[in-house]
Amino acid sequence: MAERVVKCPQCNAPLAPGRFARSTVCGYCGTTVQIDPSAVSVARYRQALQEWEDPARHGYSQWWTVGTGHWAPGPLIARGEISDVYAAERARRPTERILMKVLRDPEHAPLLEHEWRMLVELQAAIGNEAPAFLTHLPQPVAHGTLRGGPYEGRQALLVRQTPGYLHTFEAVRRVHASGVDPRVSVWMWRRILETLAVLHRAGYVHGAVLPPHLLVQHGEHGVRLVGFSCADRVKGARLRAICTRYEDFYPASLLDSQRPTPMDDVRMSARCIISVLGGDPVRATLPRSVPGALATLLERAAVGEEGEGERDLAWTLRERVGEVSAAVYGHPGFHPLVMP
Ligand SMILES: Nc1ncnc2c1ncn2[C@@H]1O[C@H](COP(=O)(O)OP(=O)(O)O)[C@@H](O)[C@H]1O
Ligand SMILES: [Mg+2]
The missing domain is CATH 3.30.200.20 (Phosphorylase Kinase; domain 1)
Structure with missing residues:
Protein backbone atom coordinates (compact mmCIF):
# COMPACT_ATOMS: atom_id res chain seq x y z
CA MET A 1 0.00 0.00 0.00
CA ALA A 2 1.29 3.53 -0.82
CA GLU A 3 1.83 5.87 2.11
CA ARG A 4 1.28 9.58 2.09
CA VAL A 5 2.14 12.26 4.54
CA VAL A 6 -0.79 14.61 5.09
CA LYS A 7 0.56 17.96 6.08
CA CYS A 8 -0.48 21.58 5.92
CA PRO A 9 0.70 23.20 2.67
CA GLN A 10 0.91 26.53 4.50
CA CYS A 11 3.03 25.72 7.57
CA ASN A 12 4.00 22.07 7.10
CA ALA A 13 2.37 20.97 10.31
CA PRO A 14 0.91 17.44 10.34
CA LEU A 15 -2.83 17.25 9.72
CA ALA A 16 -5.25 14.63 10.98
CA PRO A 17 -8.37 14.96 8.81
CA GLY A 18 -11.37 12.77 9.53
CA ARG A 19 -11.63 9.72 7.25
CA PHE A 20 -14.16 11.17 4.78
CA ALA A 21 -13.44 14.85 5.43
CA ARG A 22 -13.27 17.11 2.36
CA SER A 23 -11.44 19.81 4.30
CA THR A 24 -9.79 20.33 7.65
CA VAL A 25 -8.46 23.31 9.63
CA CYS A 26 -4.75 23.26 10.48
CA GLY A 27 -4.45 23.25 14.28
CA TYR A 28 -1.23 25.28 14.12
CA CYS A 29 -1.75 28.10 11.58
CA GLY A 30 -5.54 28.01 11.24
CA THR A 31 -5.52 27.53 7.46
CA THR A 32 -8.46 25.67 5.95
CA VAL A 33 -6.96 22.88 3.84
CA GLN A 34 -8.95 21.02 1.16
CA ILE A 35 -8.28 17.29 1.04
CA ASP A 36 -7.98 15.78 -2.47
CA PRO A 37 -8.92 12.12 -2.16
CA SER A 38 -8.14 11.44 -5.86
CA ALA A 39 -4.36 11.63 -5.46
CA VAL A 40 -2.81 8.26 -6.29
CA SER A 41 0.83 7.31 -6.24
CA VAL A 42 2.45 7.20 -9.69
CA ALA A 43 3.48 3.57 -9.25
CA ARG A 44 -0.05 2.48 -8.35
CA TYR A 45 -1.52 4.46 -11.23
CA ARG A 46 0.91 2.90 -13.73
CA GLN A 47 0.25 -0.58 -12.48
CA ALA A 48 -3.53 -0.13 -12.68
CA LEU A 49 -3.23 1.28 -16.22
CA GLN A 50 -1.02 -1.59 -17.33
CA GLU A 51 -3.50 -4.11 -15.96
CA TRP A 52 -6.40 -2.34 -17.66
CA GLU A 53 -4.54 -2.25 -20.99
CA ASP A 54 -3.69 -5.98 -20.82
CA PRO A 55 -6.10 -7.81 -23.20
CA ALA A 56 -5.62 -11.15 -21.40
CA ARG A 57 -7.12 -9.64 -18.24
CA HIS A 58 -10.29 -8.87 -20.21
CA GLY A 59 -10.58 -12.40 -21.57
CA TYR A 60 -9.12 -11.80 -25.05
CA SER A 61 -6.97 -14.60 -26.45
CA GLN A 62 -5.66 -12.89 -29.61
CA GLN A 161 -16.74 2.27 -36.92
CA THR A 162 -20.13 3.82 -37.58
CA PRO A 163 -22.88 1.22 -37.39
CA GLY A 164 -25.47 0.97 -40.14
CA TYR A 165 -23.48 2.15 -43.17
CA LEU A 166 -23.46 -1.22 -44.83
CA HIS A 167 -23.93 -0.92 -48.58
CA THR A 168 -21.43 0.50 -51.04
CA PHE A 169 -22.80 1.98 -54.26
CA GLU A 170 -21.14 -1.03 -55.94
CA ALA A 171 -23.37 -3.38 -53.94
CA VAL A 172 -26.43 -1.19 -54.61
CA ARG A 173 -25.77 -1.34 -58.34
CA ARG A 174 -25.37 -5.14 -58.18
CA VAL A 175 -28.65 -5.62 -56.31
CA HIS A 176 -30.62 -3.01 -58.27
CA ALA A 177 -29.19 -3.70 -61.72
CA SER A 178 -32.03 -1.86 -63.45
CA GLY A 179 -31.74 1.09 -61.08
CA VAL A 180 -33.00 2.30 -57.69
CA ASP A 181 -36.23 4.28 -57.29
CA PRO A 182 -35.31 7.82 -58.46
CA ARG A 183 -36.76 9.20 -55.19
CA VAL A 184 -34.03 7.22 -53.40
CA SER A 185 -31.42 8.77 -55.68
CA VAL A 186 -32.58 12.26 -54.64
CA TRP A 187 -31.62 11.91 -50.96
CA MET A 188 -28.52 9.91 -51.90
CA TRP A 189 -27.21 12.69 -54.10
CA ARG A 190 -28.14 15.40 -51.61
CA ARG A 191 -26.22 13.61 -48.82
CA ILE A 192 -23.13 13.35 -51.04
CA LEU A 193 -23.37 16.99 -52.08
CA GLU A 194 -23.70 18.06 -48.42
CA THR A 195 -20.47 16.25 -47.58
CA LEU A 196 -18.73 17.72 -50.61
CA ALA A 197 -19.94 21.21 -49.70
CA VAL A 198 -18.42 20.93 -46.23
CA LEU A 199 -15.15 19.57 -47.64
CA HIS A 200 -14.91 22.20 -50.35
CA ARG A 201 -15.73 25.06 -48.00
CA ALA A 202 -12.91 23.89 -45.75
CA GLY A 203 -10.59 24.06 -48.77
CA TYR A 204 -10.30 20.34 -49.58
CA VAL A 205 -11.18 18.06 -52.48
CA HIS A 206 -11.89 14.33 -52.18
CA GLY A 207 -10.45 13.26 -55.52
CA ALA A 208 -12.08 9.81 -55.64
CA VAL A 209 -15.87 10.11 -55.41
CA LEU A 210 -16.49 6.58 -56.68
CA PRO A 211 -18.98 3.75 -56.00
CA PRO A 212 -16.72 1.86 -53.54
CA HIS A 213 -16.27 5.05 -51.50
CA LEU A 214 -19.99 5.75 -50.99
CA LEU A 215 -21.77 3.86 -48.22
CA VAL A 216 -25.53 3.86 -47.78
CA GLN A 217 -27.12 3.66 -44.35
CA HIS A 218 -29.36 0.64 -43.95
CA GLY A 219 -33.03 1.61 -43.63
CA GLU A 220 -32.29 5.34 -43.37
CA HIS A 221 -31.46 8.28 -45.60
CA GLY A 222 -27.73 8.48 -44.88
CA VAL A 223 -24.70 8.27 -47.19
CA ARG A 224 -21.08 8.47 -46.06
CA LEU A 225 -18.02 9.22 -48.12
CA VAL A 226 -14.88 7.17 -47.33
CA GLY A 227 -11.54 6.43 -49.07
CA PHE A 228 -9.63 9.67 -48.41
CA SER A 229 -6.22 8.57 -49.72
CA CYS A 230 -6.53 10.92 -52.74
CA ALA A 231 -8.04 13.84 -50.82
CA ASP A 232 -6.04 17.03 -50.65
CA ARG A 233 -6.12 20.77 -50.26
CA VAL A 234 -7.81 22.35 -53.25
CA LYS A 235 -4.86 24.58 -53.98
CA GLY A 236 -1.99 22.78 -55.65
CA ALA A 237 -3.37 19.28 -55.14
CA ARG A 238 -2.11 16.62 -57.51
CA LEU A 239 -4.00 13.37 -57.95
CA ARG A 240 -2.00 10.78 -56.01
CA ALA A 241 -3.58 7.71 -57.56
CA ILE A 242 -6.30 6.61 -59.93
CA CYS A 243 -8.69 3.81 -59.15
CA THR A 244 -8.21 1.92 -62.41
CA ARG A 245 -11.39 -0.14 -62.00
CA TYR A 246 -13.33 3.12 -62.20
CA GLU A 247 -11.17 5.11 -64.58
CA ASP A 248 -14.29 5.83 -66.65
CA PHE A 249 -15.79 7.79 -63.76
CA TYR A 250 -13.01 10.39 -63.79
CA PRO A 251 -13.66 13.46 -65.98
CA ALA A 252 -11.26 13.38 -68.95
CA SER A 253 -10.07 16.88 -68.01
CA LEU A 254 -9.04 15.57 -64.58
CA LEU A 255 -7.12 12.66 -66.09
CA ASP A 256 -5.32 15.21 -68.27
CA SER A 257 -4.58 17.85 -65.66
CA GLN A 258 -4.15 15.47 -62.69
CA ARG A 259 -5.32 18.38 -60.53
CA PRO A 260 -8.66 17.62 -58.84
CA THR A 261 -11.10 20.47 -58.33
CA PRO A 262 -14.42 20.75 -56.49
CA MET A 263 -16.10 20.56 -59.91
CA ASP A 264 -14.47 17.14 -60.49
CA ASP A 265 -15.86 15.84 -57.16
CA VAL A 266 -19.31 17.07 -58.15
CA ARG A 267 -19.10 15.57 -61.63
CA MET A 268 -18.03 12.23 -60.21
CA SER A 269 -20.90 12.31 -57.69
CA ALA A 270 -23.35 12.71 -60.58
CA ARG A 271 -21.77 9.73 -62.35
CA CYS A 272 -22.11 7.61 -59.20
CA ILE A 273 -25.81 8.50 -58.97
CA ILE A 274 -26.33 7.78 -62.67
CA SER A 275 -24.73 4.39 -62.05
CA VAL A 276 -27.10 3.42 -59.19
CA LEU A 277 -30.03 4.63 -61.29
CA GLY A 278 -29.12 1.95 -63.82
CA GLY A 279 -27.74 4.48 -66.33
CA ASP A 280 -24.46 4.77 -68.18
CA PRO A 281 -22.14 6.98 -66.13
CA VAL A 282 -19.65 7.39 -68.96
CA ARG A 283 -22.08 8.59 -71.63
CA ALA A 284 -24.17 10.27 -68.93
CA THR A 285 -27.42 8.65 -70.05
CA LEU A 286 -30.30 7.46 -67.88
CA PRO A 287 -33.19 5.02 -68.18
CA ARG A 288 -36.56 6.49 -69.15
CA SER A 289 -37.95 5.69 -65.70
CA VAL A 290 -35.99 8.69 -64.34
CA PRO A 291 -38.13 11.88 -64.47
CA GLY A 292 -36.93 14.26 -67.19
CA ALA A 293 -35.95 17.19 -64.96
CA LEU A 294 -33.87 15.01 -62.66
CA ALA A 295 -32.25 13.21 -65.62
CA THR A 296 -31.32 16.54 -67.22
CA LEU A 297 -29.79 17.82 -63.99
CA LEU A 298 -27.75 14.63 -63.56
CA GLU A 299 -26.59 14.57 -67.17
CA ARG A 300 -25.54 18.22 -67.07
CA ALA A 301 -23.75 17.79 -63.72
CA ALA A 302 -21.94 14.68 -64.97
CA VAL A 303 -20.42 16.56 -67.89
CA GLY A 304 -19.66 19.72 -65.88
CA GLU A 305 -22.34 21.96 -67.37
CA GLU A 306 -24.22 22.48 -64.12
CA GLY A 307 -23.00 25.22 -61.79
CA GLU A 308 -19.89 26.10 -63.75
CA GLY A 309 -18.09 29.04 -62.16
CA GLU A 310 -20.30 28.81 -59.07
CA ARG A 311 -18.36 29.42 -55.83
CA ASP A 312 -20.37 27.13 -53.57
CA LEU A 313 -20.98 24.59 -56.29
CA ALA A 314 -21.87 21.48 -54.27
CA TRP A 315 -24.32 23.29 -51.98
CA THR A 316 -25.95 25.17 -54.85
CA LEU A 317 -26.47 21.90 -56.67
CA ARG A 318 -27.84 20.27 -53.51
CA GLU A 319 -30.48 23.01 -53.36
CA ARG A 320 -31.21 22.54 -57.04
CA VAL A 321 -31.76 18.80 -56.56
CA GLY A 322 -34.24 19.67 -53.79
CA GLU A 323 -36.12 22.06 -56.09
CA VAL A 324 -36.27 19.54 -58.93
CA SER A 325 -37.47 16.83 -56.56
CA ALA A 326 -40.17 19.13 -55.13
CA ALA A 327 -41.35 19.99 -58.65
CA VAL A 328 -41.51 16.31 -59.68
CA TYR A 329 -42.56 14.55 -56.46
CA GLY A 330 -43.93 17.26 -54.16
CA HIS A 331 -43.03 17.19 -50.46
CA PRO A 332 -40.05 15.01 -49.50
CA GLY A 333 -41.06 11.59 -48.12
CA PHE A 334 -39.29 8.69 -46.46
CA HIS A 335 -37.96 6.29 -49.09
CA PRO A 336 -35.17 4.16 -47.62
CA LEU A 337 -33.20 1.96 -49.96
CA VAL A 338 -34.33 -1.67 -49.89
CA MET A 339 -31.39 -4.07 -49.70
CA PRO A 340 -31.38 -7.78 -48.87
N1 LIG B 1 -15.52 4.05 -42.67
C1 LIG B 1 -15.94 2.96 -43.32
N2 LIG B 1 -17.14 2.38 -42.99
C2 LIG B 1 -17.56 1.27 -43.62
N3 LIG B 1 -16.89 0.66 -44.61
C3 LIG B 1 -15.71 1.19 -44.98
C4 LIG B 1 -15.17 2.36 -44.37
N4 LIG B 1 -13.99 2.64 -44.94
C5 LIG B 1 -13.79 1.68 -45.88
N5 LIG B 1 -14.82 0.81 -45.91
C6 LIG B 1 -14.98 -0.35 -46.80
O1 LIG B 1 -13.70 -0.77 -47.23
C7 LIG B 1 -13.56 -0.61 -48.64
C8 LIG B 1 -12.16 -0.14 -48.95
O2 LIG B 1 -11.90 1.07 -48.29
P1 LIG B 1 -10.93 2.17 -48.91
O3 LIG B 1 -10.76 3.22 -47.86
O4 LIG B 1 -11.39 2.58 -50.24
O5 LIG B 1 -9.58 1.31 -49.04
P2 LIG B 1 -8.42 1.47 -50.12
O6 LIG B 1 -7.72 2.73 -49.77
O7 LIG B 1 -7.60 0.23 -49.92
O8 LIG B 1 -9.07 1.52 -51.48
C9 LIG B 1 -14.63 0.40 -49.02
O9 LIG B 1 -15.02 0.22 -50.38
C10 LIG B 1 -15.75 0.05 -48.06
O10 LIG B 1 -16.46 -1.09 -48.53
MG1 LIG C 1 -10.58 2.84 -52.13
Whole structure:
Protein backbone atom coordinates (compact mmCIF):
# COMPACT_ATOMS: atom_id res chain seq x y z
CA MET A 1 0.00 0.00 0.00
CA ALA A 2 1.29 3.53 -0.82
CA GLU A 3 1.83 5.87 2.11
CA ARG A 4 1.28 9.58 2.09
CA VAL A 5 2.14 12.26 4.54
CA VAL A 6 -0.79 14.61 5.09
CA LYS A 7 0.56 17.96 6.08
CA CYS A 8 -0.48 21.58 5.92
CA PRO A 9 0.70 23.20 2.67
CA GLN A 10 0.91 26.53 4.50
CA CYS A 11 3.03 25.72 7.57
CA ASN A 12 4.00 22.07 7.10
CA ALA A 13 2.37 20.97 10.31
CA PRO A 14 0.91 17.44 10.34
CA LEU A 15 -2.83 17.25 9.72
CA ALA A 16 -5.25 14.63 10.98
CA PRO A 17 -8.37 14.96 8.81
CA GLY A 18 -11.37 12.77 9.53
CA ARG A 19 -11.63 9.72 7.25
CA PHE A 20 -14.16 11.17 4.78
CA ALA A 21 -13.44 14.85 5.43
CA ARG A 22 -13.27 17.11 2.36
CA SER A 23 -11.44 19.81 4.30
CA THR A 24 -9.79 20.33 7.65
CA VAL A 25 -8.46 23.31 9.63
CA CYS A 26 -4.75 23.26 10.48
CA GLY A 27 -4.45 23.25 14.28
CA TYR A 28 -1.23 25.28 14.12
CA CYS A 29 -1.75 28.10 11.58
CA GLY A 30 -5.54 28.01 11.24
CA THR A 31 -5.52 27.53 7.46
CA THR A 32 -8.46 25.67 5.95
CA VAL A 33 -6.96 22.88 3.84
CA GLN A 34 -8.95 21.02 1.16
CA ILE A 35 -8.28 17.29 1.04
CA ASP A 36 -7.98 15.78 -2.47
CA PRO A 37 -8.92 12.12 -2.16
CA SER A 38 -8.14 11.44 -5.86
CA ALA A 39 -4.36 11.63 -5.46
CA VAL A 40 -2.81 8.26 -6.29
CA SER A 41 0.83 7.31 -6.24
CA VAL A 42 2.45 7.20 -9.69
CA ALA A 43 3.48 3.57 -9.25
CA ARG A 44 -0.05 2.48 -8.35
CA TYR A 45 -1.52 4.46 -11.23
CA ARG A 46 0.91 2.90 -13.73
CA GLN A 47 0.25 -0.58 -12.48
CA ALA A 48 -3.53 -0.13 -12.68
CA LEU A 49 -3.23 1.28 -16.22
CA GLN A 50 -1.02 -1.59 -17.33
CA GLU A 51 -3.50 -4.11 -15.96
CA TRP A 52 -6.40 -2.34 -17.66
CA GLU A 53 -4.54 -2.25 -20.99
CA ASP A 54 -3.69 -5.98 -20.82
CA PRO A 55 -6.10 -7.81 -23.20
CA ALA A 56 -5.62 -11.15 -21.40
CA ARG A 57 -7.12 -9.64 -18.24
CA HIS A 58 -10.29 -8.87 -20.21
CA GLY A 59 -10.58 -12.40 -21.57
CA TYR A 60 -9.12 -11.80 -25.05
CA SER A 61 -6.97 -14.60 -26.45
CA GLN A 62 -5.66 -12.89 -29.61
CA TRP A 63 -5.02 -9.30 -30.57
CA TRP A 64 -3.09 -7.08 -32.95
CA THR A 65 -1.15 -4.11 -31.64
CA VAL A 66 -0.78 -0.66 -33.20
CA GLY A 67 1.30 1.78 -31.15
CA THR A 68 0.19 1.30 -27.56
CA GLY A 69 -3.32 0.03 -28.42
CA HIS A 70 -4.39 -3.61 -28.65
CA TRP A 71 -7.20 -4.65 -30.99
CA ALA A 72 -9.15 -7.89 -31.20
CA PRO A 73 -9.64 -8.67 -34.90
CA GLY A 74 -13.08 -9.41 -36.34
CA PRO A 75 -14.10 -10.37 -39.88
CA LEU A 76 -12.62 -9.05 -43.13
CA ILE A 77 -15.37 -6.72 -44.36
CA ALA A 78 -13.95 -5.41 -47.65
CA ARG A 79 -10.96 -5.28 -49.95
CA GLY A 80 -9.97 -1.82 -51.15
CA GLU A 81 -7.48 -0.82 -53.82
CA ILE A 82 -4.50 -0.95 -51.48
CA SER A 83 -5.78 -2.41 -48.23
CA ASP A 84 -7.85 -5.17 -46.65
CA VAL A 85 -10.42 -3.79 -44.23
CA TYR A 86 -11.17 -5.63 -40.98
CA ALA A 87 -13.70 -4.92 -38.27
CA ALA A 88 -12.00 -4.94 -34.86
CA GLU A 89 -12.60 -3.87 -31.29
CA ARG A 90 -10.33 -2.51 -28.59
CA ALA A 91 -9.20 -5.48 -26.53
CA ARG A 92 -10.36 -4.14 -23.17
CA ARG A 93 -13.51 -2.97 -21.39
CA PRO A 94 -15.17 -0.64 -22.19
CA THR A 95 -14.39 -1.49 -25.78
CA GLU A 96 -14.44 0.64 -28.93
CA ARG A 97 -15.40 -0.61 -32.39
CA ILE A 98 -13.17 0.32 -35.27
CA LEU A 99 -12.28 -0.57 -38.85
CA MET A 100 -8.68 -1.42 -39.58
CA LYS A 101 -7.23 -0.84 -43.05
CA VAL A 102 -4.29 -3.24 -43.39
CA LEU A 103 -1.97 -2.30 -46.25
CA ARG A 104 -1.24 -5.15 -48.66
CA ASP A 105 1.92 -3.83 -50.33
CA PRO A 106 4.47 -1.56 -48.60
CA GLU A 107 4.88 0.29 -51.90
CA HIS A 108 1.57 2.02 -51.14
CA ALA A 109 2.55 3.14 -47.66
CA PRO A 110 2.72 6.83 -48.72
CA LEU A 111 -0.96 6.70 -49.77
CA LEU A 112 -2.07 5.29 -46.42
CA GLU A 113 0.16 7.77 -44.61
CA HIS A 114 -1.39 10.58 -46.67
CA GLU A 115 -4.92 9.37 -45.87
CA TRP A 116 -4.07 9.48 -42.16
CA ARG A 117 -2.74 13.04 -42.47
CA MET A 118 -5.85 14.11 -44.38
CA LEU A 119 -8.26 12.60 -41.85
CA VAL A 120 -6.44 14.28 -38.97
CA GLU A 121 -6.27 17.60 -40.82
CA LEU A 122 -9.95 17.45 -41.72
CA GLN A 123 -10.96 16.86 -38.12
CA ALA A 124 -9.20 20.11 -37.23
CA ALA A 125 -10.28 22.11 -40.29
CA ILE A 126 -13.93 21.05 -40.17
CA GLY A 127 -14.05 20.95 -36.37
CA ASN A 128 -13.76 24.73 -36.41
CA GLU A 129 -16.33 25.39 -39.12
CA ALA A 130 -18.90 22.63 -38.81
CA PRO A 131 -18.25 20.51 -35.69
CA ALA A 132 -21.59 18.71 -35.97
CA PHE A 133 -20.41 17.33 -39.28
CA LEU A 134 -17.28 15.64 -37.94
CA THR A 135 -19.04 12.37 -37.25
CA HIS A 136 -19.99 12.16 -40.93
CA LEU A 137 -16.34 11.77 -41.89
CA PRO A 138 -14.12 8.80 -41.10
CA GLN A 139 -12.69 9.57 -37.66
CA PRO A 140 -9.02 8.66 -37.29
CA VAL A 141 -8.15 6.52 -34.26
CA ALA A 142 -4.55 5.33 -34.79
CA HIS A 143 -2.07 4.35 -37.44
CA GLY A 144 1.29 2.62 -37.54
CA THR A 145 2.97 -0.73 -37.92
CA LEU A 146 1.10 -3.85 -36.87
CA ARG A 147 2.65 -5.97 -34.16
CA GLY A 148 1.34 -9.45 -33.37
CA GLY A 149 -1.04 -11.49 -35.50
CA PRO A 150 -0.62 -12.72 -39.06
CA TYR A 151 0.10 -9.29 -40.59
CA GLU A 152 3.00 -8.37 -38.31
CA GLY A 153 5.03 -5.57 -39.87
CA ARG A 154 2.31 -4.23 -42.20
CA GLN A 155 1.04 -0.66 -42.03
CA ALA A 156 -2.45 -0.12 -40.65
CA LEU A 157 -4.89 2.77 -40.36
CA LEU A 158 -7.73 2.64 -37.85
CA VAL A 159 -10.95 4.62 -38.07
CA ARG A 160 -13.99 4.63 -35.80
CA GLN A 161 -16.74 2.27 -36.92
CA THR A 162 -20.13 3.82 -37.58
CA PRO A 163 -22.88 1.22 -37.39
CA GLY A 164 -25.47 0.97 -40.14
CA TYR A 165 -23.48 2.15 -43.17
CA LEU A 166 -23.46 -1.22 -44.83
CA HIS A 167 -23.93 -0.92 -48.58
CA THR A 168 -21.43 0.50 -51.04
CA PHE A 169 -22.80 1.98 -54.26
CA GLU A 170 -21.14 -1.03 -55.94
CA ALA A 171 -23.37 -3.38 -53.94
CA VAL A 172 -26.43 -1.19 -54.61
CA ARG A 173 -25.77 -1.34 -58.34
CA ARG A 174 -25.37 -5.14 -58.18
CA VAL A 175 -28.65 -5.62 -56.31
CA HIS A 176 -30.62 -3.01 -58.27
CA ALA A 177 -29.19 -3.70 -61.72
CA SER A 178 -32.03 -1.86 -63.45
CA GLY A 179 -31.74 1.09 -61.08
CA VAL A 180 -33.00 2.30 -57.69
CA ASP A 181 -36.23 4.28 -57.29
CA PRO A 182 -35.31 7.82 -58.46
CA ARG A 183 -36.76 9.20 -55.19
CA VAL A 184 -34.03 7.22 -53.40
CA SER A 185 -31.42 8.77 -55.68
CA VAL A 186 -32.58 12.26 -54.64
CA TRP A 187 -31.62 11.91 -50.96
CA MET A 188 -28.52 9.91 -51.90
CA TRP A 189 -27.21 12.69 -54.10
CA ARG A 190 -28.14 15.40 -51.61
CA ARG A 191 -26.22 13.61 -48.82
CA ILE A 192 -23.13 13.35 -51.04
CA LEU A 193 -23.37 16.99 -52.08
CA GLU A 194 -23.70 18.06 -48.42
CA THR A 195 -20.47 16.25 -47.58
CA LEU A 196 -18.73 17.72 -50.61
CA ALA A 197 -19.94 21.21 -49.70
CA VAL A 198 -18.42 20.93 -46.23
CA LEU A 199 -15.15 19.57 -47.64
CA HIS A 200 -14.91 22.20 -50.35
CA ARG A 201 -15.73 25.06 -48.00
CA ALA A 202 -12.91 23.89 -45.75
CA GLY A 203 -10.59 24.06 -48.77
CA TYR A 204 -10.30 20.34 -49.58
CA VAL A 205 -11.18 18.06 -52.48
CA HIS A 206 -11.89 14.33 -52.18
CA GLY A 207 -10.45 13.26 -55.52
CA ALA A 208 -12.08 9.81 -55.64
CA VAL A 209 -15.87 10.11 -55.41
CA LEU A 210 -16.49 6.58 -56.68
CA PRO A 211 -18.98 3.75 -56.00
CA PRO A 212 -16.72 1.86 -53.54
CA HIS A 213 -16.27 5.05 -51.50
CA LEU A 214 -19.99 5.75 -50.99
CA LEU A 215 -21.77 3.86 -48.22
CA VAL A 216 -25.53 3.86 -47.78
CA GLN A 217 -27.12 3.66 -44.35
CA HIS A 218 -29.36 0.64 -43.95
CA GLY A 219 -33.03 1.61 -43.63
CA GLU A 220 -32.29 5.34 -43.37
CA HIS A 221 -31.46 8.28 -45.60
CA GLY A 222 -27.73 8.48 -44.88
CA VAL A 223 -24.70 8.27 -47.19
CA ARG A 224 -21.08 8.47 -46.06
CA LEU A 225 -18.02 9.22 -48.12
CA VAL A 226 -14.88 7.17 -47.33
CA GLY A 227 -11.54 6.43 -49.07
CA PHE A 228 -9.63 9.67 -48.41
CA SER A 229 -6.22 8.57 -49.72
CA CYS A 230 -6.53 10.92 -52.74
CA ALA A 231 -8.04 13.84 -50.82
CA ASP A 232 -6.04 17.03 -50.65
CA ARG A 233 -6.12 20.77 -50.26
CA VAL A 234 -7.81 22.35 -53.25
CA LYS A 235 -4.86 24.58 -53.98
CA GLY A 236 -1.99 22.78 -55.65
CA ALA A 237 -3.37 19.28 -55.14
CA ARG A 238 -2.11 16.62 -57.51
CA LEU A 239 -4.00 13.37 -57.95
CA ARG A 240 -2.00 10.78 -56.01
CA ALA A 241 -3.58 7.71 -57.56
CA ILE A 242 -6.30 6.61 -59.93
CA CYS A 243 -8.69 3.81 -59.15
CA THR A 244 -8.21 1.92 -62.41
CA ARG A 245 -11.39 -0.14 -62.00
CA TYR A 246 -13.33 3.12 -62.20
CA GLU A 247 -11.17 5.11 -64.58
CA ASP A 248 -14.29 5.83 -66.65
CA PHE A 249 -15.79 7.79 -63.76
CA TYR A 250 -13.01 10.39 -63.79
CA PRO A 251 -13.66 13.46 -65.98
CA ALA A 252 -11.26 13.38 -68.95
CA SER A 253 -10.07 16.88 -68.01
CA LEU A 254 -9.04 15.57 -64.58
CA LEU A 255 -7.12 12.66 -66.09
CA ASP A 256 -5.32 15.21 -68.27
CA SER A 257 -4.58 17.85 -65.66
CA GLN A 258 -4.15 15.47 -62.69
CA ARG A 259 -5.32 18.38 -60.53
CA PRO A 260 -8.66 17.62 -58.84
CA THR A 261 -11.10 20.47 -58.33
CA PRO A 262 -14.42 20.75 -56.49
CA MET A 263 -16.10 20.56 -59.91
CA ASP A 264 -14.47 17.14 -60.49
CA ASP A 265 -15.86 15.84 -57.16
CA VAL A 266 -19.31 17.07 -58.15
CA ARG A 267 -19.10 15.57 -61.63
CA MET A 268 -18.03 12.23 -60.21
CA SER A 269 -20.90 12.31 -57.69
CA ALA A 270 -23.35 12.71 -60.58
CA ARG A 271 -21.77 9.73 -62.35
CA CYS A 272 -22.11 7.61 -59.20
CA ILE A 273 -25.81 8.50 -58.97
CA ILE A 274 -26.33 7.78 -62.67
CA SER A 275 -24.73 4.39 -62.05
CA VAL A 276 -27.10 3.42 -59.19
CA LEU A 277 -30.03 4.63 -61.29
CA GLY A 278 -29.12 1.95 -63.82
CA GLY A 279 -27.74 4.48 -66.33
CA ASP A 280 -24.46 4.77 -68.18
CA PRO A 281 -22.14 6.98 -66.13
CA VAL A 282 -19.65 7.39 -68.96
CA ARG A 283 -22.08 8.59 -71.63
CA ALA A 284 -24.17 10.27 -68.93
CA THR A 285 -27.42 8.65 -70.05
CA LEU A 286 -30.30 7.46 -67.88
CA PRO A 287 -33.19 5.02 -68.18
CA ARG A 288 -36.56 6.49 -69.15
CA SER A 289 -37.95 5.69 -65.70
CA VAL A 290 -35.99 8.69 -64.34
CA PRO A 291 -38.13 11.88 -64.47
CA GLY A 292 -36.93 14.26 -67.19
CA ALA A 293 -35.95 17.19 -64.96
CA LEU A 294 -33.87 15.01 -62.66
CA ALA A 295 -32.25 13.21 -65.62
CA THR A 296 -31.32 16.54 -67.22
CA LEU A 297 -29.79 17.82 -63.99
CA LEU A 298 -27.75 14.63 -63.56
CA GLU A 299 -26.59 14.57 -67.17
CA ARG A 300 -25.54 18.22 -67.07
CA ALA A 301 -23.75 17.79 -63.72
CA ALA A 302 -21.94 14.68 -64.97
CA VAL A 303 -20.42 16.56 -67.89
CA GLY A 304 -19.66 19.72 -65.88
CA GLU A 305 -22.34 21.96 -67.37
CA GLU A 306 -24.22 22.48 -64.12
CA GLY A 307 -23.00 25.22 -61.79
CA GLU A 308 -19.89 26.10 -63.75
CA GLY A 309 -18.09 29.04 -62.16
CA GLU A 310 -20.30 28.81 -59.07
CA ARG A 311 -18.36 29.42 -55.83
CA ASP A 312 -20.37 27.13 -53.57
CA LEU A 313 -20.98 24.59 -56.29
CA ALA A 314 -21.87 21.48 -54.27
CA TRP A 315 -24.32 23.29 -51.98
CA THR A 316 -25.95 25.17 -54.85
CA LEU A 317 -26.47 21.90 -56.67
CA ARG A 318 -27.84 20.27 -53.51
CA GLU A 319 -30.48 23.01 -53.36
CA ARG A 320 -31.21 22.54 -57.04
CA VAL A 321 -31.76 18.80 -56.56
CA GLY A 322 -34.24 19.67 -53.79
CA GLU A 323 -36.12 22.06 -56.09
CA VAL A 324 -36.27 19.54 -58.93
CA SER A 325 -37.47 16.83 -56.56
CA ALA A 326 -40.17 19.13 -55.13
CA ALA A 327 -41.35 19.99 -58.65
CA VAL A 328 -41.51 16.31 -59.68
CA TYR A 329 -42.56 14.55 -56.46
CA GLY A 330 -43.93 17.26 -54.16
CA HIS A 331 -43.03 17.19 -50.46
CA PRO A 332 -40.05 15.01 -49.50
CA GLY A 333 -41.06 11.59 -48.12
CA PHE A 334 -39.29 8.69 -46.46
CA HIS A 335 -37.96 6.29 -49.09
CA PRO A 336 -35.17 4.16 -47.62
CA LEU A 337 -33.20 1.96 -49.96
CA VAL A 338 -34.33 -1.67 -49.89
CA MET A 339 -31.39 -4.07 -49.70
CA PRO A 340 -31.38 -7.78 -48.87
N1 LIG B 1 -15.52 4.05 -42.67
C1 LIG B 1 -15.94 2.96 -43.32
N2 LIG B 1 -17.14 2.38 -42.99
C2 LIG B 1 -17.56 1.27 -43.62
N3 LIG B 1 -16.89 0.66 -44.61
C3 LIG B 1 -15.71 1.19 -44.98
C4 LIG B 1 -15.17 2.36 -44.37
N4 LIG B 1 -13.99 2.64 -44.94
C5 LIG B 1 -13.79 1.68 -45.88
N5 LIG B 1 -14.82 0.81 -45.91
C6 LIG B 1 -14.98 -0.35 -46.80
O1 LIG B 1 -13.70 -0.77 -47.23
C7 LIG B 1 -13.56 -0.61 -48.64
C8 LIG B 1 -12.16 -0.14 -48.95
O2 LIG B 1 -11.90 1.07 -48.29
P1 LIG B 1 -10.93 2.17 -48.91
O3 LIG B 1 -10.76 3.22 -47.86
O4 LIG B 1 -11.39 2.58 -50.24
O5 LIG B 1 -9.58 1.31 -49.04
P2 LIG B 1 -8.42 1.47 -50.12
O6 LIG B 1 -7.72 2.73 -49.77
O7 LIG B 1 -7.60 0.23 -49.92
O8 LIG B 1 -9.07 1.52 -51.48
C9 LIG B 1 -14.63 0.40 -49.02
O9 LIG B 1 -15.02 0.22 -50.38
C10 LIG B 1 -15.75 0.05 -48.06
O10 LIG B 1 -16.46 -1.09 -48.53
MG1 LIG C 1 -10.58 2.84 -52.13
